[in-house]
Amino acid sequence: MSPAKRPAPDPTGHVPGGGRATPVAVDGSDRRADDLGGRAPGYAPGRTLPLRVEFIRQLRRRRTMAMFGVLLALPWVLVVAFQFGPAGRGQGSLRLSDLATAGGLNFAAFALSVSANFLLVVAVALFCGDTVASEASWSSLRYLLAAPVPRDRLLRQKLVVAMAYSAAAVTVLPLMALLAGTLAFGWNDITVPGTGEVIPAADVLPKFAVVIGYALVSQLVVAAVAFLLSVGTDSPLGAVGGAVGLVIVSSILQAVEALGSLREFLPTFWNSAWLDALAPEPDYSGMVKGVAVSVTYSVVLIALAFRRFRRRDVVS
């Protein structure tokens, strides 16, 4: 179509412009006519939209970059903020925030506790809520579906990639906090909030892995809600905002004492149960319940998302 470019000879030998009839094309056409399976050569539903491709598609987005930038910068901002505080303040106090400067591990626990309730929720909601809705808003969704990428597969691959990004977000923050805290406050044994006991750093590292793992699982509900909303709308912000909104509503409800044990089934109720893992005698019962609630909600919500997407008329 570009008159300027058309006369230029194609280095590959395929003749552009008028000489468009390439041997390859003719052969291909004949082969296709014989193929009663009705699919193009080389096409296999199981090979569509490889994870690598979806990773690249999402990676270079500004919001991905910005979110990881914030998550990586936050520990350093906190380190600087703690440097401003008067030295020795809160000495002897056993609150998590006052113990943050006791060492890298304490600092990482603190960073996780302050970000788990909102920042990480937003990060997870962003990665999972944006994934399908943004494709819909760019109209690229219909070309992927017509490629064709089977709907279940499209959703599965997108879910895997979104979850992977979410997991990276949840993991990268405490790890960076551990690094920043260790550089700033040293590699010290962890001082348990509340009781003041000191646990050797080597003993607590595996527990720290449990903590991060639990933080991941407890964000599953957010991911699932965001994903369900993402499948249902072509407004990425709507999906992200909806998921964050649900978390807020749940947090408000769990403050209503009158609900009694019903609150245990709110998706956010057990979000800070990971604190129990850092106790001298770790109590995992709260975390087990949290995992159960989280898995329950997310399995159903994700199934709903698949069901919805299969039946949906893609009109965007």
Next chain:
Amino acid sequence: MAFPGGRRALAIVVTLVILMAGGVTWALWPSDPVVKGRDLVISVMDGPADDQRVDLDATFYPPASGGRAPAVLLAHGFGGSKQSMREEAGRLAQQGYAVLTWSARGFGRSTGQIALNSPDYEVKDVRRLVDWLAERPEVRLDAPGDPRVGIAGGSYGGAIALMSAAYDNRVDAIVPQITWYDLADALFPDASGKGPLNGVFKKMWAGIFFSSAAERLAPDGGAGAGGLAGLAGAVTGSGSTTGNATQGDTTQGTTGQGNAGQGSTAQGTSGQDSTAQSNTAQSNTAQSNTAQSPGATAPATPAAGPTASPGGDAAGGLDAGRTPGAEQVQCGRFMPQICEMYQKVAETGRATKEAVDLLRRSSPISVPGRIKVPTLLLQGQRDSLFPLSHADANARAIAATGAPVEVAWFNGGHDGGDGEADWLYDRTTGWFDHYLKGASAGGGDPAVFTVTRDGGRDPGTRRPVLLHATAGRYPGLSGAERTTVTLNGPQQPIANPAGGSPSSISAVPGLGGLLGGNGGGASLALDMPGQAAVFESAPLTKPAQVTGSPTVTIKVYGTGEATLFAKLYDVSGGSLPVLPSSLVSPLRVTASEAGTPVTVTLPAIDRRFDAGHRMRLVVSTTDLGYATPAAPAVYRVALESPTLELPVDAALRTPATGPAWWTWAMPLAAILVAAVLLLTGSVRRRGEAGDDPAADAESAGVPLVISGLGKRYRNGEKAVDGLSFRVEKGQVLGLLGPNGAGKTTTMRMLMGLIHPDEGEIRIFGTRVRPGAPVLSRLGSFVEGPGFLPHLSGRANLELYWQATGRPPQDAHMEEALEIAGLGAALERAVRTYSQGMRQRLAIAQAMLGLPDLLVLDEPTNGLDPPQIAEMRRVLKAYAERGRTVIVSSHLLAEVEQTCTHVVVMHRGRLVSAGPVGDLLGAAPAANGAGPRLEDVFLDLIGESR
């Protein structure tokens, strides 16, 4: 969310919220106890000679289960009445017990005077009540005249339960709460172990205790009721936790007015039954004179009112309407000898032998070995009136007889705290279920010893949580084992201030409920400088869980008799030192210049001293709650031994409750639900696949066959209606129609994006479904381009091809890029492109892999004339290879020049189909210049010019 999908997701969220709200309502809906009590008056004869008549105001709650059921006597606390027990009684009756509540003599509307649970008075009253129960048809009997009966109550009511069990062997089980073992020791404690005669007078509690009977006389409670409220509230703590105290007071205040009418009707209804019983009672000679028929006495009682005591009881009875006399304001409804005793000891601050004897007659200490029934002792950890040591003594005394005993230290007591009303109720009914109904104990280890502990904070609300640590054995206050902590501190002089003021503060009776934090952490503890010696430990290297009474030996130097108060603080670096449960151990010791060693038993507590905290022993000369000498003095206090002995019970464990059943059931159920959702979701698709042969061999060579296609909008209007046409190889088909003709909808169905309502589309003989593999032979550009704006044009095409999963060499990428003709712009992000550039890139994307069927929607939109001409040529050349092109357009000239065939649509229906030449040939020449497609088209859709 402009899309129906978003709306439905919203609907799901709203439904969830509504479900939650429903759950809240269900959880909060008030449920009234169904069982209504029958008010009645039971006249009894008591006194040493069984010759004093007392009318007890009682309420009987028949068992909801009907038939003969075990009976429970519910005794109220000091300052309360039967009204205090109404709620608990209703609940117990609901659970199949015959429940009798009564106002003890001297309380509420009962007549008589308070004799402090004396064996001659209150205990005899209870025996008569047991007699009465034995006559009831609702009550199960162990033997004639011996009902199956248990007694429960708090404080004053707990003591009557213990005393009654000692004096009446028909009692089968008791649950005394927050009560005493030795009333003399409770009012004159001595931590050096020399007994109440050497004890320090607990003046504030004693004052509240004794004056509360006088308070009852004030027409409207009076201003002094505040302190009393604490007592009454805590005493009756087995009811609801909050509002009990005030409720008790109002009940008392209003009884005067409302009684007569209410009382008489109640009597009327119960009169029949009672007369019948009086006959049987009379036949029983031993009881005939005491178990008076309520029916017989009924008429007199309501008229006389609660305060007029019949039978010549001396000064106690008092009409609320009259100005009380001197003795009455002083003694209230106490018996004169008790009042007299109190006046004496309160004045001197020292116990007398007579006082101790009198108080002990009302205490379980006077009946060693006689309480032989299963006993559940519930004692409060926050109780400076009857501390844990009293339950401990009771437990040891009863266990010595071989009777089953269980002990629980709950978060509550006379000084406030949580109260744990529901838990206490559950333990009480559990005890009675076991020992009265014979129900087997629920599985698991028996919790012989239970201690309520701070369980940290609720993960959701961060509010305090109470945990119940249990052990299979009750080790007593000295603990199952002992550890030691070393205290440091020099000999220190401390002064007793003249007049005993100002004084240190530990617990303030009656204020406890106001101050008491739930976790037991809050305290008002205050030591006056110069009055307190301090001995402190080094920071603890590991936490210490103290369960019982720590002991320490100190030495007191000086002259004369010293009254001292020892307390053990938990000192953390940051916050104020905490005095566990606000408890203090008073002791009286004779100081000597050589130093008198004395072993101090510190208050019994259950507390975890965290690592890094210090233990601080403080010995002071004053305490607000106790009588201290007025004469000024100075003593010196030192540690005889630096060892602080701490009792520990390692067996106490918070039961590791296995994961709740729902922790595994819920995820499994969720997986099931998910499976159902997914399977039912695909049924429709399966059905379609079922009636579809994999491919129609006959039409396998035909690029596109549309037959009977229909699609409705959501509002029911048909977007596509019965559309059928066929496209052969090599054709360039123009899809013509005005806006809204259904062209785009048809193309979307062609791509498998939307589901047809009827009919079918076959591409190369295969029916089109969403994601059908045959779509890989289709290249499409419908309704504008769709690219990832943050990626370059080249990256977009490359990633798109990779997304199809097909081999890179099949893409013919360079040819496609040639068609796009973007030049250097190919490496820029798509978001910087113009509309035309995107359009060309999108057409190039559609041609990737040189699909056999190319579908283009308005491909020339946004292109300039040279580009349009080029496009026309490209499409023609494309079709010459045996491929097929479908172009939708409303540019008629475009179609006319590009296409070989044309399909004309209007309002979702096919209007005409065929070669362009045929269409033009069929039309009459309008103005001699040969037919124009435009005219034909307008003619076809019925809008001829």
